[in-house]
Every structure is written in structure tokens, then in C-alpha cells.
Amino acid sequence: MVAEQPIARAKLQDELDTLLSDYSTWRMASPFALLFFFGSRLAMVSKALFQQVTNFVPIVGVTSLAIIKTDLTWYQAILILVALILIFVFIVAVLAYRRFRFRITNESIAVKSGILRITQTDVRWERVRAVNLERGPIERALGLAQISLDTAGSAEAEVQVPAIKLQLAELLRAKVSIETTVSDSIGEEVTHDGYQLYHMDPIPLGKASFCTQGTLAMMAAALGAFFWFAATLYNMLDPDDNRENEAFWRQAFNVAEKYYVTFADKLEQLTAIPVTQSWLGMTIPGILTIFILITVLFLARAVYFCVTNYDLQLLRRNDALSTVRGLFTKKRTNVKLERVQSVSVKMNVREIGLKLCRLTAKQSKSGKEHMLSLPSVPTSVRDEIVELAALEAGSRLRLDPRTQKFQPISIVYFWQLFIGSIAIPFLAVSIASLFYNFSWLQWVWIAFFGAWIPICAAISLVRWRKAGYAVDLYSMISKSGLLGYSLDMGKFKKVQRVEIEQSFIQRFTGKSTLTVFYATTSIVVPFLARKRAIQLHDYISHVITIRNTEWQ
Numbered sequence: 001m002v003a004e005q006p007i008a009r010a011k012l013q014d015e016l017d018t019l020l021s022d023y024s025t026w027r028m029a030s031p032f033a034l035l036f037f038f039g040s041r042l043a044m045v046s047k048a049l050f051q052q053v054t055n056f057v058p059i060v061g062v063t064s065l066a067i068i069k070t071d072l073t074w075y076q077a078i079l080i081l082v083a084l085i086l087i088f089v090f091i092v093a094v095l096a097y098r099r100f101r102f103r104i105t106n107e108s109i110a111v112k113s114g115i116l117r118i119t120q121t122d123v124r125w126e127r128v129r130a131v132n133l134e135r136g137p138i139e140r141a142l143g144l145a146q147i148s149l150d151t152a153g154s155a156e157a158e159v160q161v162p163a164i165k166l167q168l169a170e171l172l173r174a175k176v177s178i179e180t181t182v183s184d185s186i187g188e189e190v191t192h193d194g195y196q197l198y199h200m201d202p203i204p205l206g207k208a209s210f211c212t213q214g215t216l217a218m219m220a221a222a223l224g225a226f227f228w229f230a231a232t233l234y235n236m237l238d239p240d241d242n243r244e245n246e247a248f249w250r251q252a253f254n255v256a257e258k259y260y261v262t263f264a265d266k267l268e269q270l271t272a273i274p275v276t277q278s279w280l281g282m283t284i285p286g287i288l289t290i291f292i293l294i295t296v297l298f299l300a301r302a303v304y305f306c307v308t309n310y311d312l313q314l315l316r317r318n319d320a321l322s323t324v325r326g327l328f329t330k331k332r333t334n335v336k337l338e339r340v341q342s343v344s345v346k347m348n349v350r351e352i353g354l355k356l357c358r359l360t361a362k363q364s365k366s367g368k369e370h371m372l373s374l375p376s377v378p379t380s381v382r383d384e385i386v387e388l389a390a391l392e393a394g395s396r397l398r399l400d401p402r403t404q405k406f407q408p409i410s411i412v413y414f415w416q417l418f419i420g421s422i423a424i425p426f427l428a429v430s431i432a433s434l435f436y437n438f439s440w441l442q443w444v445w446i447a448f449f450g451a452w453i454p455i456c457a458a459i460s461l462v463r464w465r466k467a468g469y470a471v472d473l474y475s476m477i478s479k480s481g482l483l484g485y486s487l488d489m490g491k492f493k494k495v496q497r498v499e500i501e502q503s504f505i506q507r508f509t510g511k512s513t514l515t516v517f518y519a520t521t522s523i524v525v526p527f528l529a530r531k532r533a534i535q536l537h538d539y540i541s542h543v544i545t546i547r548n549t550e551w552q
Helices: 009-020 033-050 053-069 074-099 137-142 166-176 202-210 215-236 244-271 279-308 349-354 379-389 412-435 441-466 504-509 530-546
Strands: 101-104 108-113 119-124 128-135 144-151 159-165 194-199 313-317 320-325 330-336 342-347 356-362 371-378 468-471 475-480 485-491 497-501 511-517 522-529
Touching: 009 166, 033 074, 033 159, 074 108, 108 159, 128 166, 137 144, 144 166, 159 166, 194 379, 202 279, 202 349, 202 371, 244 279, 313 379, 320 371, 330 371, 342 379, 349 356, 356 379, 371 379, 412 441, 412 504, 412 522, 441 475, 468 522, 475 522, 497 530, 504 511, 511 530, 522 530
Parallel strands: none
Antiparallel strands: 101 108, 108 119, 128 144, 128 330, 144 159, 194 313, 313 320, 320 330, 342 356, 342 485, 356 371, 468 475, 475 485, 497 511, 511 522
């Protein structure tokens, strides 16, 4: 292992001057950057297709129509569709690569990008907060790296340059870093001025993969789309209609029914349970099929999480923190503690049970590449990071929903949530009852009063009970949640502005909404007593006025 060595500013500048002589004019990226453009655009297309059902359903419909109208099989249609998408992405990637230009000088870095519309972005080094590195297997083999710049508060000014020399990338990172240190490779443990705060071993990694956010929602969306698609096709088929364009779908349903019955027979033979003897028993194979599908989706999500967060390390180097993670592609992100604007902690039900949490420390509006993101780490690590990144000397605030004492929110907040959730459905059913005389409307009213209102009341009550805020002389925390918890913390000396708002209901009840704005987020305290809101507003404004440290 090669240790990180401090480098003198003069030596750093000499090395930079030598390298930058070749980059002071506009130049194309390395040919290997084509892999970056292809991979990034393929990821964008895949995300647009599979995360948005509205984009995925038309493609399925067009593919199905092509199969009906031609002699193609399902396998041929899917292969042709995938080939067309890859060809399209490759053409776009080649055009983006050909248009891409960058220039690096001692004063700034500039990038030209785009296909039909060319955009030039110039960023001066004094506006850059951090230079983050990413290296895939090919880049590590060739001594290259991809750099992304975290700028001072604007996501639009963010710059990415793929496939540049690792030496230049490290020197640029050192130029921006306070420590100005250089490492021969990313992913190495700091051995001199820094040390390892946390390392995610295989067992914690497995626990964290079980708690990945969005897994249950992804499963529900996939199952919902599947049942909706199946029901739509089933309703389209008329048993008395023998049109040729529906013959394929009838055959598909017959094949599915055949396999389903075969599965039920096998299950009956293995378990000796009379599955096929009644319609209720025949639902058991369907339940098992759904369970298998959910398990496969869950495992796929867990494997993706493990690959992207493999060998996660949290490193501290004086007043800066770094994370290194990834199995195939190593990603390193650097955050300076003095520039942290806000810290957020989120906990779902699984994480609460395992005493884990997701922690994010943001220093700008830029994307995930420029924030300290720790998925499902122990609460002890959370407390240490919060103490380093968010708290001032003397502050006792902690991002812990159980031990931190939070001030409750007014009961008016519950009534606003409750009335807001039932008002529109009530009006919709009432208007329908006035103009139409459907017999099933009585069942709608029964469902509304018997199910919808109790559910909305329970949800509103939980949200109100979990809402709260905590404040001291240095920081503020807001708390919210339904099944889990979400907490946001910000230091007063990083506040950009503070506002007090009053709605009609708040004016009537003597309450106000206090909003504290940061560069990365905003902390909202609803239905705060008017007098208390004014006191906090005046104090925060006073801190902003007299702060003797430069806002960063």
C-alpha cells in the first residue's frame, strides 16, 4: 500500500504547470472517454424506461403490436428492441464525444458539451469546493480517472471531465484541498494526517442491503404494473371474437394457464395439500409466484446495493471527510467539514429495528457525487459524523429521534393534515351523488366513512406526533415521518435567509410557519406560535448579521 505524502505548494504548482502546458487550449478527451459517454447515456435511458411506468408501457405496447402484425417471436422482438436502443445510445454517445472539449489552466477549468446545443461552462478554481474522482476497471488499468467538480452552490456549474491522467486528477484535487495531498490511487486508507472512521464489513453490508430505500416501493410498482397489464389484456379479449390479432394473446393466456396448473399439480404432489380441489386452493400457487417475484426483485436490489457500496470506507483527514466505495468502479467523494451546509438522517422501519440510519452531509446543491452519503450505518457513526460536521462547540443537539428532546407541533397541524386528506375525496363523491344516481355510490360512501376517514385520521395522527423541532444557540433540527423518521439539521451561521409565513388558518389560530433556508435545503417548522416564531426569526437574523466567519 502506498501511503499518502504531503506535498509542498511550490512543488505542487511546478508539477501542475508542467502538466497544464498541454491542457491550456481546447482539446478533445481521450478516446476511452467514449466509454463514459456511452455508459452515462445508457444509464439515463435505462432509468427513464424502468423507473417511469409511463415511459415503459408505450414501448411494451409498440413491441406487442409489432409481434401481432408480423411473424416475429417474443425473443426476436426483444432482441431487436434492445439492439435499436443500444444503436441509438451509441450514436448519441459518439456525437457527444465528438463535441466534447475541455481546457484547464491555473485560473479555471472550462468544458464545452452538447450535441444540437453547445454549452460552455467556465468555473474558476476559487469557486470549486472539491474535486472528486471516479475510476472504473479500465481506467485503473490505464492510469486514468474521471473528475467531477463540486462548485459553490450551483448544480448548473458542475463540471465532469472523463478519462484524464490520474496524476493530473490528483494534482487538481490537491490544488483545491486544504491539505494539498496526493495519493497514487484512490481507495487507500489514510496513514499520515488521516485515519479510518468506519469500514463497512460484509455482515454490516448485508444488513444495509436489507434496508435499501425504495425496495418495497419498487416491488409494489412492479406488481401493480404486472397486474394492470394482465387485466388490460384480459379485458381486451372477447371469447366470441376470433380476430387474428387477438389469437396470440389467447394463446399466451392458454400457455400461462397451462404452466400455472402444472405448478399447482407439482405443489400438490410435494406438499400433499389438495391445492387443485378448489378455487381457494388454486390461489396458493399465485401467492407463491408473487412471493418468488418479490424475493427476486429484493435480491436484485440488494445485489446492486452491495456492488455499489462494497468496501465502503469513511476517512477523516484533519477537517475533511472522504468516502470510498465500489466493487468494479471505485468512487471517492471529499467533503470539507467547514463547508457542510446541512446534515440529514433518515430511518425506515427496518433501519429502526436494526439500529441503523442513512446519513447525508451536503455542502452544495450539486448531485450525489458531491455529498457525504452513508447508507445504513450504525447510530454510533451517525453521532460522530454529526458532531464533526454539524455541531458547534457547546451544542448538545443530536440527530436521534429517540434521545433528543423535540418541541411538539401544535394540534392545528393534525387538523390541517386530516382535513386536507379527506376534503377533495369528499367533494368528488358529493358532486357525483348530486348529478348521478348510481347504485354503487352508496358503497363508495360506506368505504369513505368506514375506511378512508379512519385511515387518513391514523396517518395524520402519526405524522403530527412524529413532527417536531429542536433548537439551541447554534443549530436547529426538524423532525418528521410516518413509518420511519426524517431529520434535518443546519447551523445558524450557514443560514442564507429566514422567513415567517401565515396562512388564513394560521392567522385565525395565532400560528406561523418558520422557514430557514440553506444552500442545500430548508428547515420548516409549521404552526409555530407567532411570538415564538418572531423570537427565532430575530435571533437567527442576528446571528447572520454578526457572524465573524466567512460564509462558504
